[in-house]
Amino acid sequence: MVWAAGTRERVDAVILATGYRPNVGYLAGIGALDAAGVPLHVGGVSRTVAGLAFVGLERQPSLASATLRGVGRDAVHVLNALARAGAGALQPIR
Structure with a gap:
């Protein structure tokens, strides 16, 4: 990941909570959303962006x-x- 100040850092996961209503318009530029702004996913896993998921x-x-x-x-x-x-170093949850 590259922060705004230019500092680089390796991360395994980024978790972002958008509140009570989905607010994911910032993902449009990477092809994660359809034309209406709805996430393209199957069971929460993005169909278009590897390693991206929704809950x-x-x-x-x-x-x-x-x-x-x-x-x-x-x-x-x-x-x-x-x-x-x-995707990353995730381990299955039992």
């Missing part, structure tokens, strides 16, 4: 996904999918 989106994969009750299960699913894909 907390509606119906991802259940009605509870966009709630605190469902996000934990979805996070486990996303992390395991990223680990299987070899």
Whole structure:
């Protein structure tokens, strides 16, 4: 990662929380969103950007996904999918 001041740092993961409503317009420039600004994903894992994943989106994969009750299960699913894909140093969660 290169910070604004030009300092370089190796990172394994970046976690960004956008609040109660998805606010991911900043991802448009990397091809992660469709024309309407919706993340292109399957089960929370980006279809277009390797190593990118989402949690907390509606119906991802259940009605509870966009709630605190469902996000934990979805996070486990996303992390395991990223680990299987070899993204970074993630280890599967059991």
